[in-house]
Amino acid sequence: MPYLLLVIGLLIGAYTLYRFFMNADVQQIKALFLLAIIVVLCAALFTLAVTGRLPAAIALLSAVIPLGLGWWRARSQEHDEALEPGLHKEVATREEALEVLGLEDGASEADIKATYKKLMKKVHPDHEGSEWMAAKLNQARDILLNK
Numbered sequence: 001m002p003y004l005l006l007v008i009g010l011l012i013g014a015y016t017l018y019r020f021f022m023n024a025d026v027q028q029i030k031a032l033f034l035l036a037i038i039v040v041l042c043a044a045l046f047t048l049a050v051t052g053r054l055p056a057a058i059a060l061l062s063a064v065i066p067l068g069l070g071w072w073r074a075r076s077q078e079h080d081e082a083l084e085p086g087l088h089k090e091v092a093t094r095e096e097a098l099e100v101l102g103l104e105d106g107a108s109e110a111d112i113k114a115t116y117k118k119l120m121k122k123v124h125p126d127h128e129g130s131e132w133m134a135a136k137l138n139q140a141r142d143i144l145l146n147k
Contacts, residue, residue: 020032041060041064044057044060045057045060045061048060090136090139093143094143094144096140096143097139097140097141097143097144098140098144100136100137100139100140101115101116101119101137101140101141101144102115102119103115103144107144109145112141112144112145113141113145116137116140116141119137120134120137123137
């Protein structure tokens with residue numbers, strides 16, 4: 001009887017997973033696999049600790065932490081790029097350059113230079129600013145001044 005209940009439970013679980021995979025998007029599947037990995041690692045750590053192999057559990061944990069941190073950083077970067085898809089592309093057109101500098105079409109050369117200088121003071125890498133933003137400002141200035 002217990003084996004019959006186990007088989008029925010496994011069939012219900014398999015059917016549920018099948019339905020989930022048929023209706024889920026990629027992010028949901030990634031989250032499910034992450035959850036499964038975390039559950040397996042926690043079960044392994046618990047088993048090692050209960051059986052008196054705590055040093056092995058600590059070694060396993062110390063091996064997994066750098067992997068988890070690397071994954072977390074990569075996921076954060078993907079998340080940031082997903083929020084603003086055009087964030088990391090280069091400035092390619094005059095309209096984009098005007099938008100980066102916050103200017104309107106027909107801005108004079110003096111306005112472009114003044115705005116560039118003002119923004120660069122805020123974001124320059126030497127003043128704990130962003131190298132990426134400084135590069136983006138340089139690209140926008142070069143496009144608008146035809147350099």
